[in-house]
Amino acid sequence: MKITCTINGKTYSNDVETRLLLIHYLREVAQLTGSHVGCETSLCGACTVEVNGKAVKSCTMFAVQADGAKITTIEGLASNGTLHPLQEAFWNEHGLQCGFCTPGMIMASKQILERYPNPTEDEIRHGLAGNVCRCTGYQHIVNALKAAAAGARK
Amino acid sequence: MVPQKFEYAAPDSLKSVLQLLDAGAKPLAGGMSLIPMMKLRLAAPEQLVDLQKVKELSYIRESGNAIHIGAMTTHYEVETFPVLLRKCPLLAETAAEIGDLQVRNRGTIGGSVAHADPSADYPAALQALEAKLVLIGAQKERTVSAAEFFVDAFTTVLEPGEIVREVIVPAEELGTGTRYEKVVQPASGFAIVGVAVRVRRSAGKISFVRVGITGLSNHSYRATSAEATLAGTTGAAADVQNAAALVAEGIDANSDLHASANYRKHLASVHAARAITTAISRAS
Ligand SMILES: Cc1cc2nc3c(=O)[nH]c(=O)nc-3n(C[C@H](O)[C@H](O)[C@H](O)COP(=O)(O)OP(=O)(O)OC[C@H]3O[C@@H](n4cnc5c(N)ncnc54)[C@H](O)[C@@H]3O)c2cc1C
Ligand code: FES
Ligand code: FES
Secondary structure, three states: OEEEEEEOOEEEEEEOOOOOEHHHHHHHHOOOOOOOOOOOOOOOOOOEEEEOOEEEEHHHOEHHHHOOOEEEOHHHOOEOOEOOHHHHHHHHOOOOOOOOOHHHHHHHHHHHHHHOOOOOHHHHHHHOOOOOOOOOOOHHHHHHHHHHHHHHHO | OOOOOOEEEOOOOHHHHHHHHHOOOEEEOOOOOHHHHHHOOOOOOOEEEEOOOOHHHOOEEEEOOEEEEEOOOEHHHHHHOHHHHHHOHHHHHHHHOOOOHHHHHHOEHHHHHHHOOOOOOHHHHHHHOOOEEEEEOOOOEEEEEHHHHEEEOOEEOOOOOOEEEEEEEEOOOOOOEEEEEEEEOOOOOOEEEEEEEEEEEEOOEEEEEEEEEEOOOOOOEEOHHHHHHHOOOOOOHHHHHHHHOOOOOOOOOOOOOOOOHHHHHHHHHHHHHHHHHHHHHHOO
């Protein structure tokens, strides 16, 4: 089936099998390998991307469902070499160790800060419930969100 | 994790959807239950009809003392929609407890009830709310109560070719106190047990009480003996305990690696007591 979508501002048009998952479309067809596959079973959040303004697990969506959609992946956050404030905050606050979960963490964090510009610790933790990190123990990730929110308020 | 091949259509009218369903297609809503099942090949539909473009299935409307929620309304929309927060806070509170942010962004109320997972959250609230479900097929439309709708694990009264069109919940009377309490299975987010409660008081007595339970057995239900025990009392701590002790009465509780049948029943009573206590404190 022929699909057309916009990824990070660029238009993509491809003929895909209906059963192709969005994550595989992004990684293998669009060659955007920033979004990761951790579990492929909807549980880890490493594949989180933004589809029409909503954070979704792209391993639990078919590419054909994204026909016509506007998609943002981790590659779309920095502009002209300037990191997105969340990327900057994850860096400064040591919100990652191996980095495998980070693209998904940042995409989910972006949605949390859009909905709660001044989030409480509970709102952050509740919002990140769908993202698993095996390294950091989460505290530094929570700190990164707080720092990004504080930065945005300055 | 590669599903079997299938045909896919995403029409934008309910009429075209119903025609495709009549021809044997399976509905795809948020995909949060169906896609995982297809990846595991527990489900292998040959034809999917995606409901996401059907505007006639996506709305929340207040009419008289009822609120009509289109089947394609997402958990996130239920969690945040102002009319629901104000007039049916039990449903909004329940939606906020489902899965995680990403799942709530895509999962829908129609998909959740149709899937009828015995551990799903909405069914507890829908039982306590005495919700109605409007079902539509190519030939007819009918309305059933939540109590009739949920038949068994993953089994509802939906017939082939029929979909859930909307869910109807009451706009709460002023002074109603409600609460959803959930024991989370941390790996999946689903409810080991979930208890939804609504209470009203009048002249110092509990004048109205509804208790809905999910996760305990193969399908959700209303704990009517607990309700009868609490009604008419002052809602003191002992009254709450007496009522909560009865929520699992006569129920064939499920047992799995997360909780044995006895432990589930114990959890149901403990959390029913908490939910009732909070609901009473919220009633005025
Ligand atoms: C990681 C994860 C955690 C979750 N945690 C929870 C949780 O804590 N609590 C909880 O309750 N749920 C949980 N869920 C399930 C989630 O709520 C699903 O959204 C819901 O069960 C199905 O809704 P859907 O819109 O995604 O439906 P789909 O997956 O698209 O469809 C589910 C089934 O319903 C059918 N269907 C869909 N729409 C209709 C309709 N309108 N009429 C008739 N049939 C229809 C489909 O054919 C399919 O058989 C979780 C899911 C995931 C992936
Ligand atoms: S890869 Fe999608 S949730 Fe883990
Ligand atoms: S930084 Fe390694 S998994 Fe999160």
